[in-house]
Amino acid sequence: MFAEIITIGDEILVGQVVDTNSAFIAKRLNEIGVSVYQITSVQDNRDHILQAFKEAESRADLIIVTGGLGPTRDDVTKQAVCEYFQDSLVEDREVLAHVEELFQKHLSTPILDMNRMQALVPSKAIVLMNRQGTAPGMWIKKDKKIFVSLPGVPLEMRELMYGEVIPRVLKEFDRPFILHRTLVTYGVGESTIAHKLEAWEDRLPSYIRLAYLPSLGKVRLRLTAKGPDKNLIVAGVSAEVEKLYGIIGDIILGEEEQGDLELLVGGLLLKRKFTLSTAESCTGGAIAALITSIPGASSYFKGGVVSYATEAKIDILKVSKNTIGEHSVVSSQVAKEMAVGAQQLFKTDFAVATTGNAGPTKGDSDAEVGTVYIAIASPNGVYTYKFMLGNQRDRIVEKAVNKSLELLYKEILKF
Amino acid sequence: MFAEIITIGDEILVGQVVDTNSAFIAKRLNEIGVSVYQITSVQDNRDHILQAFKEAESRADLIIVTGGLGPTRDDVTKQAVCEYFQDSLVEDREVLAHVEELFQKHLSTPILDMNRMQALVPSKAIVLMNRQGTAPGMWIKKDKKIFVSLPGVPLEMRELMYGEVIPRVLKEFDRPFILHRTLVTYGVGESTIAHKLEAWEDRLPSYIRLAYLPSLGKVRLRLTAKGPDKNLIVAGVSAEVEKLYGIIGDIILGEEEQGDLELLVGGLLLKRKFTLSTAESCTGGAIAALITSIPGASSYFKGGVVSYATEAKIDILKVSKNTIGEHSVVSSQVAKEMAVGAQQLFKTDFAVATTGNAGPTKGDSDAEVGTVYIAIASPNGVYTYKFMLGNQRDRIVEKAVNKSLELLYKEILKF
Numbered sequence: 001m002f003a004e005i006i007t008i009g010d011e012i013l014v015g016q017v018v019d020t021n022s023a024f025i026a027k028r029l030n031e032i033g034v035s036v037y038q039i040t041s042v043q044d045n046r047d048h049i050l051q052a053f054k055e056a057e058s059r060a061d062l063i064i065v066t067g068g069l070g071p072t073r074d075d076v077t078k079q080a081v082c083e084y085f086q087d088s089l090v091e092d093r094e095v096l097a098h099v100e101e102l103f104q105k106h107l108s109t110p111i112l113d114m115n116r117m118q119a120l121v122p123s124k125a126i127v128l129m130n131r132q133g134t135a136p137g138m139w140i141k142k143d144k145k146i147f148v149s150l151p152g153v154p155l156e157m158r159e160l161m162y163g164e165v166i167p168r169v170l171k172e173f174d175r176p177f178i179l180h181r182t183l184v185t186y187g188v189g190e191s192t193i194a195h196k197l198e199a200w201e202d203r204l205p206s207y208i209r210l211a212y213l214p215s216l217g218k219v220r221l222r223l224t225a226k227g228p229d230k231n232l233i234v235a236g237v238s239a240e241v242e243k244l245y246g247i248i249g250d251i252i253l254g255e256e257e258q259g260d261l262e263l264l265v266g267g268l269l270l271k272r273k274f275t276l277s278t279a280e281s282c283t284g285g286a287i288a289a290l291i292t293s294i295p296g297a298s299s300y301f302k303g304g305v306v307s308y309a310t311e312a313k314i315d316i317l318k319v320s321k322n323t324i325g326e327h328s329v330v331s332s333q334v335a336k337e338m339a340v341g342a343q344q345l346f347k348t349d350f351a352v353a354t355t356g357n358a359g360p361t362k363g364d365s366d367a368e369v370g371t372v373y374i375a376i377a378s379p380n381g382v383y384t385y386k387f388m389l390g391n392q393r394d395r396i397v398e399k400a401v402n403k404s405l406e407l408l409y410k411e412i413l414k415f
Numbered sequence: 416m417f418a419e420i421i422t423i424g425d426e427i428l429v430g431q432v433v434d435t436n437s438a439f440i441a442k443r444l445n446e447i448g449v450s451v452y453q454i455t456s457v458q459d460n461r462d463h464i465l466q467a468f469k470e471a472e473s474r475a476d477l478i479i480v481t482g483g484l485g486p487t488r489d490d491v492t493k494q495a496v497c498e499y500f501q502d503s504l505v506e507d508r509e510v511l512a513h514v515e516e517l518f519q520k521h522l523s524t525p526i527l528d529m530n531r532m533q534a535l536v537p538s539k540a541i542v543l544m545n546r547q548g549t550a551p552g553m554w555i556k557k558d559k560k561i562f563v564s565l566p567g568v569p570l571e572m573r574e575l576m577y578g579e580v581i582p583r584v585l586k587e588f589d590r591p592f593i594l595h596r597t598l599v600t601y602g603v604g605e606s607t608i609a610h611k612l613e614a615w616e617d618r619l620p621s622y623i624r625l626a627y628l629p630s631l632g633k634v635r636l637r638l639t640a641k642g643p644d645k646n647l648i649v650a651g652v653s654a655e656v657e658k659l660y661g662i663i664g665d666i667i668l669g670e671e672e673q674g675d676l677e678l679l680v681g682g683l684l685l686k687r688k689f690t691l692s693t694a695e696s697c698t699g700g701a702i703a704a705l706i707t708s709i710p711g712a713s714s715y716f717k718g719g720v721v722s723y724a725t726e727a728k729i730d731i732l733k734v735s736k737n738t739i740g741e742h743s744v745v746s747s748q749v750a751k752e753m754a755v756g757a758q759q760l761f762k763t764d765f766a767v768a769t770t771g772n773a774g775p776t777k778g779d780s781d782a783e784v785g786t787v788y789i790a791i792a793s794p795n796g797v798y799t800y801k802f803m804l805g806n807q808r809d810r811i812v813e814k815a816v817n818k819s820l821e822l823l824y825k826e827i828l829k830f
Contacts, residue, residue, distance in 0.1 A: 010624075010626055010637075010639070011626065011628055011637070012437075012438070012441075012454065013441055013450075013451045013452070013453070013454065014441060014442070014445050014451070014595060014637075014639070015437075015438040015439065015440070015441030015442030015443070015444075015445060015451075016438075016442070016595070016597070016628070016637065016671075017438065017628070018433065018434075018435050018437075018438045019433075019434065019437070019438070019454075020433050022427075022430075022433075022434070022456070023427070023430040023431075023432065023433040023434070024430065025430070026427075026428055026429060026430030027429070027430030027431070028430070029430075030429050030430060035428075036428045036429070036430075037428070037458070037463075038428070038455065038456065038457055038458075038463075038467075039427065039428065039434075039455070039456040040453065040454070040455050040456075041437070041453065041454040041455075042453055043452070043453075044626070048452075048453075052453075055470075070605060070627060070629065071605065071606045071609065072605055072606070072609045072627040073609070073616065073625075074624075074625065074626045074627060075627075107604065109603065109604060109606075109607040112606050112607070112610050114606050114609065114610070115606050153629065153630070155807070155810060180429060180431070182431070188524065189522065189524060190485060190486065190487055191486045191487070191524075191527050191529050191530050192524040192527070194486065194487045194488070194529065195527050195529070201488070209425075209489075210488075210489065211425055211426065211459070211489045212485060212487040212489060212490075213426055213431070213432070214485065214568065215568070222426070222429075222431065224425070224429070256431075278700075278721070280700070280703075283704075284703050284704050284706070284707025284708070284712070284716075285693075285695070285700030285701065285702070285703030285704040285707065285719060285721065286700065286704040287700070288695075288699050288700030288703075288704075288721040288723075289698075289699050289700040289701040289703075289704045291699070292699025292700065292721070292723060292812075293699070293808075293809065293812070295774070295775045295808055296775075296776075297699070297723070298723055298724070301699075301723050301724075302723055302724040302726070302727060303720065303721045303722050303723040303724050303727035303731075304700060304720070304721040304723075305718065305719070305720055305721070305731075306693070306700065306703040306707070306718045306719035306720070306721070307718050308703075308707065308712070308713055308716050308717055308718040308719075309713070309716075309717040309718050309761070311717070311761075311762075312717060312718035312761060315760070316718075316720075316731065316760065345730070345731065346724070346726075346727060347726075359710070360710045360711075361711075392570070393708075393710055394708065395570065397707075397708070
């Protein structure tokens with residue numbers, strides 16, 4: 001069985017909005033054994049939508065559509081759905097009551113006719129109640145195919161996926177089991193890894209697929225297997241992952257499905273009862289923001305200083321003026337004193353510090369654009385690392401953040 | 416003339432990766448007058464790729480393909496391109512020299528046969544040199560249609576778009592002029608805005624399209640026009656924008672094409688020679704990270720404190736223990752003292768502070784999950800605002816960050 005995702009909206013096709021809905025839906029479907037064959041983004045245009053429906057129906061059993069359900073004139077999905085199923089709109093009382101309640105209780109503006117029209121749904125559709133907004137989702141069966149239409153607002157789409165779509169798909173379709181395990185490796189290029197894995201890859205069982213996903217400084221190896229027998233798949237993939245640890249265990253940092261690095265770092269700190277603080281210059285608070293994106297971070301993260309100005313490094317983090325004078329603000333020595341400064345200021349076991357030049361021009365230091373020093377202070381001392389991270393501001397910051405979390409994780413692992 | 420974008424990669428269809436390449440390419444094409452008809456994401460699979468090529472060719476004049484050009488076995492795009500154009504692979508000497516140089520100068524691992532094979536390209540293709548990586552881009556003409564194949568690594572794709580694809584498209588195609596202007600409004604729902612704009616919308620010239628883009632706390636109104644006469648379009652859209660300011664000027668904060676709020680804030684600070692600092696609790700450094708994402712931020716941003724732990728608020732930001740005892744850490748009073756604390760600590764004209772409960776459980780305060788206080792300290796005093804931002808951690812933080820920048824922007828505007 002296959003699914004297809006169709007995202008509707010001119011904003012996607014003019015590049016104003018990145019379509020994040022598709023990835024979310026695809027991930028949730030994979031988790032319940034549904035493979036996505038294709039993702040298609042089309043315009044807010046009747047003919048285009050109808051054509052996309054027809055093509056998707058010819059290939060897939062489940063078609064999930066997002067977008068174009070709002071109350072304004074540029075939203076035409078509901079009309080297109082109606083036309084595709086040769087259906088007409090009827091008023092759904094429950095939706096109407098919900099829309100009226102939303103306006104009465106939570107919105108300061110009076111309800112309008114166009115808001116009430118959100119309660120009109122195709123007569124053949126099962127309504128999927130959208131508690132977060134006014135546009136209901138729709139579930140329509142045509143022969144053996146299912147069409148689902150969801151609002152494009154991510155929050156509303158997500159709630160409907162979890163609360164309505166997934167439970168219904170589980171009931172409606174027989175599904176195989178799909179397993180993805182993704183090993184995250186650092187420091188070696190994909191071709192070098194592929195070369196080392198050649199013999200292993202030759203003997204990989206045919207039901208397991210391997211993919212290489214290179215990105216900034218890391219390569220992810222994804223093993224994917226699909227089949228009716230869950231136990232066989234879990235055991236088979238496990239055996240291959242074990243072999244991989246045998247061949248390239250020195251560069252494997254962990255598995256993506258266990259969570260991102262900030263989650264792994266948080267988990268380790270929590271388990272080993274350690275605390276953390278940050279002192280950021282070139283990363284500008286991005287490390288602290290990632291660390292605190294994890295629920296419960298307040299148990300181990302005490303705080304951080306974004307010491308963008310040199311005076312902030314001196315006044316708050318107690319970096320010595322002499323050190324700055326001798327080595328400049330972008331130096332291993334300053335990174336070290338920043339980390340120790342944060343460790344003492346926040347009274348934490350670990351601290352991570354960054355100082356560098358993210359460009360586009362040289363700042364308070366002569367350091368070349370792209371130069372970044374990272375320091376990790378631990379109960380055992382402080383370690384610094386130097387990196388050259390290219391010449392694009394956003395990339396430099398992103399790479400520095402990734403590197404910092406990686407170094408921090410490896411350091412905490414030692415305790 | 417129309418373009419289509421095809422992104423190739425199983426990682427997109429299993430939801431492991433959000434396809435950001437399409438939005439980038441679509442935006443760049445729109446800037447030079449090329450409309451994107453459809454975006455399609457397909458698997459790393461020969462048949463699927465060939466089918467997508469065929470369909471796109473039937474609809475568009477320019478087909479831009481990304482992904483699947485790496486050296487490992489899961490990359491099959493080049494073979495599919497070859498087959499589609501009934502072509503064969505030949506070695507390109509310049510690419511080979513570049514790949515060899517990359518390995519010699521910048522990589523620590525020895526070059527492998529699979530790296531050298533990156534220099535094989537279809538004989539009919541014009542090679543687009545990829546200075547950032549080993550996979551060359553390809554430009555292939557078939558009758559009057561152009562196919563472009565680019566690597567999927569965003570950095571490499573972007574450089575090739577700017578350096579090779581855009582200049583060639585400009586030469587190859589006659590293009591109309593496309594203009595998007597997007598007004599960002601705050602505080603009122605899309606249906607209320609649409610209702611106010613009804614009469615205006617009825618009289619909108621037919622060559623101008625209007626779209627409503629609602630998201631967290633804001634609605635963007637995009638006016639799009641396309642045609643051969645640039646002057647006519649610019650003047651026509653300007654006239655309509657002016658009318659919009661007349662009708663809903665009180666809720667328009669600015670135009671998206673002028674940049675995001677962090678850019679607008681930075682521009683204002685720079686122009687009016689003001690400085691800024693931050694004191695963040697629930698937003699965990701995300702405001703500082705956004706502010707510092709703007710090149711040149713060091714001219715006006717002095718630094719920030721992420722005071723996650725209560726002690727950090729007291730020790731570093733000098734929030735009074737009594738205030739915390741009386742009002743709890745999540746209170747208007749604490750937000751106020753945090754903002755003033757940052758303003759004094761970093762000696763800045765403005766400071767923004769956040770304290771709240773982002774959940775999932777209540778922390779050092781009894782405040783309900785979703786409660787957020789924002790304080791803006793200015794040369795004239797300090798103002799605080801209370802918001803209830805729902806119950807999803809990531810959404811609460813995102814909304815609090817947006818609100819903070821909005822309030823800050825409005826405050827700086829007064830000076």
